[in-house]
Amino acid sequence: MSVRTPGGAGSDRGHGRSERAAGAAPAFDIGDSVREFAGPRGDYYARAFRRIQSKAGLAATFNRAAALFGPVWAAARGLWGLFWCFAILELLALVQLSKGLFSELGAAPLARAARLEKNYEKMVDRVQAALEKGDQAGADSFSLKAERLHAALEKALTQADEAAAGATGLVIFGLIALAAVKGLEGWVANLSCEKRYSRWRTDRTMRAGFSWTGAALGAVFAALVYPLTLYGFAATEPVALIGTFPADTSHYQALAGSIDRGFDRAADELAFFFQGIARGIRILLDGLEVIFVETPWPVVMTVIVVAAWRLAGPRVAIFTVAALAYVAVLGFWEKAMSTVALLGTASFLCVAIGIPLGVWFARSERAYAVARPVLDLMQTLPAFVYLIPIIAFFGTGKPPGILASMMFGLPPIVRLTALGLREVPKEVIEAARAFGATGRQILVGVEIPLAAPSIMTGVNQTILMCLSLVVIAALIDAKGLGYDVLEALQYAAKGQGILAGFAILFCAIVIDRMVQGGFRRE
């Protein structure tokens, strides 16, 4: 065997195939496949691609057709991403050009100059009139004003001149930009075509070759978009229709009205249902409030610190002491505890509902497919938007506040439970089945323990999500620390807002550390 040299592949020009050194790879001929890929002008593309592939960096080739036709060329070659890039760049250049050529850039200062000239002439008349009356003082004051008007007039005229001169600048700039864009198009065209070709080799279903339909479609697009855009920018006063969408406000009012009526009727007819939910939440919340708010503070504080120590170690315990001291000394204790009760109720409900849902979604692909967009919606919808139906059905107060928090807190636990269960190795489940385990035994003894890290991450995220909604829940009278922040916002009370904000932050950190510590111990 001969020793392979790094430059072996390219260093054998002029030798016949048979004379090649054993170490040099023979040139790989892509010509035929490029011709198949490119259709018309195959030979040109074969040469261009060969050149691009022979360079390690970006090769300089120029595609004249692409430079000339720009987006239409890209459309014909099926490169629609490139089509939009080209169209936008060309439009940017053309807008400058058309502004310079067609719009009257000096129009505004010229109009002002005309107005000023009229006033100036009036003023000159008054000076004349005053002189004729023999009112020397009046004439002086009028002529002073006339002089000022004249100066302003001069200024407006120079501005108009400058703007007109600017137009020439714009034309030149537009021309240069257009040339640059065209150059860019010619250069980028072959590069992206080559990329497409490389992908096409592995996926023959991809669009390749030259398509007249594509070209026509691209041309139609361009014919629609270009003139309209250029007109919109260049015309001094374009038709109103182009500037703003002709919306009909009566539709909006009718729709909003019918939604109002729908909500009202649903709230009336299903009142018992919504009240039932609210009452259930209320019971849970009352229980937690007894524990956190009504128990004497030294007891609660001790229990929290000891729990922090047991769950997450001495460092978190020390931090907890400091955080609780901050909250208590600044008089946030009761509010903080009612926030924690609120949060506890919301998180508990989220977990109690979310884990079974997650288990279901892990089992049923179809159910998950339906639920996924709903979960997405719950997380992306701005909180204020779903406060509206909640107020409509549940009124204001703490239970609706908890419901609002749950909207936000439910998706992570559902998602992560489903994810965790799906990732349990199939072999382990099969083994459990092989030893005669029932579905319930597998779920409790195998799947949930193995998915626990994921589920616990979900619980943690759910708790923090619920906490983040505490301030917003205060909007609908859920009280707690969030109310202080809200109040501070309304009255621009900086000090109060920052202090209450820190109290929320400390609560969040303590809860997060404790929960995470608890999971790690498991």
Place this chain on the structure above:
Amino acid sequence: MNDIVIELEGVWKIFGERAGEAMAAVKAEGLAKSEVLERFGAVVGIADVSFNVRRGEIFCIMGLSGSGKSTLVRHLNRLIEPTAGVIKLLGQDVMSLAESELRAMRAQKIGMVFQHMALLPHRSVRDNVAYPLEIRGEPKGRRWDVSQHTLSLVGLDGFEDRFPRELSGGMQQRVGLARALASDPDVLLMDEPFSALDPLIRRQLQNQFMALSEQLHKTTLFITHDLDEAIRLGTRIAIMKDGRIVQIGTPEEIVTDPADDYVRDFVQDISKLKLVFAHTIMEPLESYRAAAGEAKDLSESPRAPEDSDLDRLVDVSITTPHPIVITGAGGRDVGVVTKDRLLRGIQGGK
């Protein structure tokens, strides 16, 4: 004595949404695998498999990946449902069992060992071994007794309170074996149990398994892709290809008389020394005398019993210039092995 523990009769498995239609068509028209795929978009996993396994046998099913061997073994405890055919375990028709009966059978009659161990990572070695008993609802004391006992059987004393991840691959698989033995099942299903281990450990575990097998006499269905392993362990071997069984036989039968080129290819490189016995390669005494003449004197020839393997015959042969006389039942001379025959026998009977 040799009662049948596992009985498979015409078992088919066809995967795909139109498996039923495909099955009917296969039965009616005898379609080939590729035709089934083309017409019904269904994949034939197991095609018309029948065999019996006797009590105490180690029955090896050997085949390459995709031959359907792992699919087949999962039919025994209905982890996979067959499309057609009869499966009997301990005389009980597995297909007729209700869900709860099936679970009881899995828990009490069958132990299974998996290629990738499939241990429960969150449980200690002890609790892993005791898992089948826990499913059956045995009290903790009994679970601990049994797991202690089975762990000592596989030589893992002192590792009870470790977690599986703290053990090496070989030890993990021994835990898997202990778990399968924990419920003292009648049948062991072993799905490539040693394939994921490195060769030295594999050999070690094979030896341990053989020793254990002598001791416990479990009827075992052993899946492997390694013919050497099958020959070492198997009482009988079934060779699978494309979902069908190509040949069933003792290791000697497989090695000396491969059913077709496919099996022959496998067998080619297997050493025959320990597998082939005198009675297979000897020339019967009568035909030897007929060829060599009655006068041929065999009195100075050494004698060897007919169940001597080739290795033994080589040892005998190098001590003498004479052919070896093979003796049968009661020490009677039954055949002759000349040096030529012996060498051919080692080559594989060309």
